[in-house]
Amino acid sequence: MNVLRYELRAARVSAILWICTIVALVALFMSIYPAFANDATAVLNVFKNMPAAMRNITGADADMKLFSFLGFFANIFPFITLIGAIEAAVLGFGILSKESIAKTTDFLLTKPKTRRAIYWQKTGASVIMLLATQVVVVAAAILLSRWSNAGSYDMGQFMMLWGAFVLIQFFMFTLCVLLSQLVKKLRSPVPPALGLSFGLFLLALFALVIGENSVRWLTPFRFIDYKKIITDGTYDMGHIVYALVLIAAFTAVSYIIYTRKDVPAAV
């Protein structure tokens, strides 16, 4: 258990920084809501007076629901998942390869501890970090929503949105652990983590703009459709199962690689 304890202690400061950043971002976006709600009532009145055909064309129909707090939050939520994904990606790329980056592989692997135990304790520590982030951020979000006059909203749907955040974080983490085992030499976990997260995010956003749905299978940011949560109150189970299967697969493959690969001695 000492590897677990060590990793937790080592990641404490950065985890606190990440949590503060995400909470600050949530607070920033929520601070817009009061002004937005005021504008919304004005726009809603305009929409009410539009004939039905016009409403259909400009998409105002869907928008009426989106003027609620949940609708607004669903609109800005992708950016919050982006930061969560970057945190998970940096953790994923770093947790196993940090030994080779810091040239401490010899030290760790010659200790009388199976690679199996090392793998599970390291990834376990990261999972605990991610869970801690998620719990604190969701609690803070609920408090902040009270503070920014959200009124009453469906807590179930709010939690479903944050469920997407959890899924995206675990997906990015396991994907990046696998990738860190596949690349030859990693100088630092930050550039590939940033590149992957930003790339998948821009892909998702762009596909959303041009209305391309096949991308929903490629980028974790579109596994869950936030609008569907607001309008229908359900997930797309197919995509969730797909994501969970991939998470399990990534973990299994990275476990197999790590426990069996030849590790070059630190020069």
Next chain:
Amino acid sequence: MNLFFYELKSHWKNVLVWGVVIAVFMVISMVKFQVLASDAAASQALLKALPPTMQAVFGMTGLNVATIDGYYGVCFIFLAVMLAIQAGMTGADIIAKEETLDTAEFLYVKPISRARILTAKLLAGLIIIAAVGIATYVATVLAIAAYNHGVVPQHTVVLFTGALACIQLLFYALGIFASAAIGLPKKAVSITAAVVFACYIAYVLWGMSSQFSWMHYISPFAFFAAKDMLAAGSLNQGWVWLCILVSISVVAVSYARYLRRDFKV
């Protein structure tokens, strides 16, 4: 001189990868455009899927996605963010890599002044981001020509490419500053990425609410917002000069600090 060529040679794969990514992006977006432009029902469906609030998040309000100008205006922000990241990371990496890869001692004991080293690296980086910028222009023109019946709105494309060049220059200078001036080479890339991200979030917030209209002055993406440029038909001179001046002063500070600071070997 050979440092200049060495840096160019070590980055050509990077330029190739980015060029391919941007080309693929432009082709995919133009394919979609062809569908939108020819089929009115498709563009209606798109507008239905993206109600006005979401359009504000993407900076799409006021842009007619059925026209090539408007559609390219929507693609523009994605190109801008991609090029900003590439420029920032090039700038940060090109100086910081000596210290992070432990080649600092090797380079700095050579009989070449630090000023010459910085100049050679700076110029090499400029050529690299210019290459990516030119690749973007070529990919854009070819993709539009292929899927828009050969009609390319040259004026608009040149205008947007100019804006992209300013954004690239600014973030490249910031990357150089992060690695040369601040004494934390290991964090230089993260700092630059964080700045790009913050500017993007500022741009989104600015588009969403008048409460954040002051963010217009801190985010380069907001300086060159697509709808403003299309409406005006030209780049705002003030913002272009601001970008150039900030870049030059930031690089000057980098020189001053770089020539004097202790390296982390």
